[in-house]
Amino acid sequence: METVTITMKNPPVLYLEAEHVCPDEFAGKTAAQIAELHVYEGNTKSTLGKYFEVSGNAGATAAETKIVVKGDVKRVKYLGMKMSAGEVVVEGSTDLYAGAWMSGGKMTVKGDIQAFAATGMKGGELIIEGNAGNYLGAAYRGDWRGMSGGKILVKGNAGSDVGMYMTGGEMVINGDVDVHLATHAEGGKIIVKGNAPSKVAGQMVEGDIIIFGTIDVMMPGFKYVDDVDLEIEGTTAKFAHYIGDTGERHKKRKGQMVYGNLYQKI
Amino acid sequence: MTKTVTDVVCPFCGTLCDDLEVAVTDDGKQILDVYNACAIGAEKFLHSQAKDRITRPRFQQPDGTWKETSYDEAADYTAKMLAGAKKPLMYGWSSTNCEAQSMGHEIAEMCGACVDNTAAVCHGTTLIAVQDIGLPTCTLGEVKNRADTIIFWGCNPCHAHPRHMSRYSIFPRGFFTGKGHKSRKLVVVDPRVTDTAKMADIHLQVTQGQDYELLNAFRVAFKGEWLPDVVAGIPKEKIIEAANIMKAGRFGIIFFGMGVTQSLGKNHNIDEAIAVTKDLNEYTKFSIMPMRGHYNVTGSGEVLAWQFGYPYSVDLTRGFPRYNPGDTSSIDLLTRGEIDAAFVIGSDPGAHFPISAVKKIAQVNSVCIDPHITPTSGVSKLHVPVAFVGVETGGNAYRMDNVPIDCRKVVEPPEGMLTDEEFLTMVRDRVKKLKGVA
Numbered sequence: 001m002e003t004v005t006i007t008m009k010n011p012p013v014l015y016l017e018a019e020h021v022c023p024d025e026f027a028g029k030t031a032a033q034i035a036e037l038h039v040y041e042g043n044t045k046s047t048l049g050k051y052f053e054v055s056g057n058a059g060a061t062a063a064e065t066k067i068v069v070k071g072d073v074k075r076v077k078y079l080g081m082k083m084s085a086g087e088v089v090v091e092g093s094t095d096l097y098a099g100a101w102m103s104g105g106k107m108t109v110k111g112d113i114q115a116f117a118a119t120g121m122k123g124g125e126l127i128i129e130g131n132a133g134n135y136l137g138a139a140y141r142g143d144w145r146g147m148s149g150g151k152i153l154v155k156g157n158a159g160s161d162v163g164m165y166m167t168g169g170e171m172v173i174n175g176d177v178d179v180h181l182a183t184h185a186e187g188g189k190i191i192v193k194g195n196a197p198s199k200v201a202g203q204m205v206e207g208d209i210i211i212f213g214t215i216d217v218m219m220p221g222f223k224y225v226d227d228v229d230l231e232i233e234g235t236t237a238k239f240a241h242y243i244g245d246t247g248e249r250h251k252k253r254k255g256q257m258v259y260g261n262l263y264q265k266i
Numbered sequence: 267m268t269k270t271v272t273d274v275v276c277p278f279c280g281t282l283c284d285d286l287e288v289a290v291t292d293d294g295k296q297i298l299d300v301y302n303a304c305a306i307g308a309e310k311f312l313h314s315q316a317k318d319r320i321t322r323p324r325f326q327q328p329d330g331t332w333k334e335t336s337y338d339e340a341a342d343y344t345a346k347m348l349a350g351a352k353k354p355l356m357y358g359w360s361s362t363n364c365e366a367q368s369m370g371h372e373i374a375e376m377c378g379a380c381v382d383n384t385a386a387v388c389h390g391t392t393l394i395a396v397q398d399i400g401l402p403t404c405t406l407g408e409v410k411n412r413a414d415t416i417i418f419w420g421c422n423p424c425h426a427h428p429r430h431m432s433r434y435s436i437f438p439r440g441f442f443t444g445k446g447h448k449s450r451k452l453v454v455v456d457p458r459v460t461d462t463a464k465m466a467d468i469h470l471q472v473t474q475g476q477d478y479e480l481l482n483a484f485r486v487a488f489k490g491e492w493l494p495d496v497v498a499g500i501p502k503e504k505i506i507e508a509a510n511i512m513k514a515g516r517f518g519i520i521f522f523g524m525g526v527t528q529s530l531g532k533n534h535n536i537d538e539a540i541a542v543t544k545d546l547n548e549y550t551k552f553s554i555m556p557m558r559g560h561y562n563v564t565g566s567g568e569v570l571a572w573q574f575g576y577p578y579s580v581d582l583t584r585g586f587p588r589y590n591p592g593d594t595s596s597i598d599l600l601t602r603g604e605i606d607a608a609f610v611i612g613s614d615p616g617a618h619f620p621i622s623a624v625k626k627i628a629q630v631n632s633v634c635i636d637p638h639i640t641p642t643s644g645v646s647k648l649h650v651p652v653a654f655v656g657v658e659t660g661g662n663a664y665r666m667d668n669v670p671i672d673c674r675k676v677v678e679p680p681e682g683m684l685t686d687e688e689f690l691t692m693v694r695d696r697v698k699k700l701k702g703v704a
Contacts (some may be wrong), residue, residue, distance in 0.1 A: 015604050042352030043378025043583040141590050142397040220483040220497045247485030
């Protein structure tokens with residue numbers, strides 16, 4: 001695997017839209033060619049090389065390319081967008097849409113990420129060592145298909161609207177989440193090791209949510225069924241099992257109504 | 267002698283009353299009195315007659331004083347500011363006509379600007395929800411003639427849309443509602459005991475920030491599923507009683523306002539309220555309608571959607587329209603420091619945005635187009651006063667139910683004053699030259 005390192009040397013005054021910082025775009029290019037890829041600051045088009053120092057050539061394909069992003073990229077959007085293979089490592093924190101629509105490969109952010117990360121994610125792995133923002137793994141505005149595959153790990157906390165319209169894949173959040181976890185979810189699995197304040201799984205059709213901490217206000221559409229023993233990520237514990245959202249539409253499978261499952265640790 | 271102008275349209279709130287009568291002097295230069303309007307609407311007409319009104323553009327000097335300038339110089343400054351910026355924000359649009367909005371969008375497209383209207387802090391969340399699950403709605407005429415179950419959720423029309431209840435929702439005797447308010451059931455959902463709530467048959471005093479839970483409880487109640495004893499501060503029995511009233515009517519409507527669109531849950535509250543409306547159509551006919559605030563905020567959404575495909579928070583910086591509130595919405599753009607010029611028209615973000623966002627307007631180059639002196643004009647580098655739309659110039663506006671109504675010109679503006687559209691045309695022509703567009 002070849003490594004391309006890009007280091008911020010000229011931070012933008014406004015915000016930078018750098019959707020080409022992605023193994024698929026870098027593949028087969030030399031450092032000089034990568035520096036020529038375009039970026040936008042507002043309505044002004046320029047090159048990646050104007051803001052970043054680029055060193056190292058990319059591999060022949062995306063799968064053979066690793067990108068390391070160094071320096072302050074807190075004002076850079078779209079890092080790793082639409083990546084299908086290879087690896088992206090962001091050494092600090094980054095802005096909106098990190099790993100949005102990614103379908104493969106691995107992206108690691110060592111700091112925090114802002115909203116809309118992993119929007120419409122289809123596959124691959126996203127690891128956030130700090131905190132995540134709102135709309136993690138959610139659908140793009142107006143779309144009814146959020147995250148549909150892949151894995152997300154957040155070592156810190158996440159914001160609101162996490163997993164909105166999620167249809168598949170798995171998400172683990174080691175800290176707390178804000179309101180509207182998995183609203184409209186139609187599949188997938190979310191594990192929250194911390195707390196969720198309220199509006200958990202509203203309008204949920206299908207899928208699994210596991211909360212280790214507290215839920216301040218439970219949705220009225222969630223009905224207690226029974227207590228179950230579950231093994232989650234190596235921890236075995238007793239969970240209260242709720243089904244819902246009973247106000248929402250649900251499919252029947254083999255004559256049985258299919259509900260969303262919410263498990264809360266007792 | 268005086269003359270009376272009839273069928274005047276009121277340019278204040280989204281109810282857009284079209285039955286006002288205004289007495290003016292024979293020379294058509296001064297308004298003497300306004301009839302049929304509510305207190306707020308009448309004040310809008312009479313206020314335009316103020317003797318101390320600003321009638322020429324003015325630049326703010328570094329010491330905070332103002333220096334008068336010409337419309338030509340003001341248009342030069344505005345065009346240079348917008349054409350030279352990397353990411354200008356063009357915000358407001360809700361208190362001007364559709365013609366001016368359309369002209370402004372032409373400028374925005376040439377300059378690669380972000381265009382946003384007051385829905386960003388108002389019913390923008392409604393528009394997100396509508397895009398997510400659709401909107402079963404109707405016109406206010408249908409409400410007047412058919413509706414027998416009225417729900418006001420998180421809104422207070424007694425004070426915010428004063429003639430809404432007398433013209434459309436509660437009191438009028440329509441074709442199938444001959445008994446007026448006696449034939450209508452009124453349900454109000456509000457954490458406060460407002461004047462609207464005092465008129466209600468049922469007032470559900472919901473816990474603040476738990477509208478989403480209560481709406482969800484209604485959907486559960488319609489399906490006859492298990493409910494907790496108390497939801498959002500309302501006992502289960504009362505929720506079921508209200509659910510039965512909704513189901514029993516012949517034609518129902520939910521009107522909703524800022525209480526649900528801008529409290530915790532935001533777009534999800536409206537999403538769930540629309541789902542409640544959808545569910546109720548299993549039993550009877552039900553509609554839902556946002557109580558739009560500014561008289562032409564609906565029009566701004568219509569014109570933006572017609573021209574760019576999205577109703578607010580449109581980002582044109584890359585030459586094609588993009589839309590994602592949270593990224594392209596005004597407050598986020600301002601507080602995150604994403605923009606380098608601010609252009610405000612027909613709105614007052616200085617009074618309604620968080621202080622961190624207002625500070626940003628004060629830091630960058632800024633133009634405020636507004637007939638009044640406002641907190642926004644106070645922090646702007648250039649203030650361009652214009653004629654009042656609906657009083658001193660006509661133009662098209664959209665009522666809250668998306669019905670377009672042509673406003674009427676009642677009096678002449680003070681001598682030499684331009685309208686929004688005229689000033690924006692001057693700016694558009696200058697931007698064309700600066701950008702080298704034929």
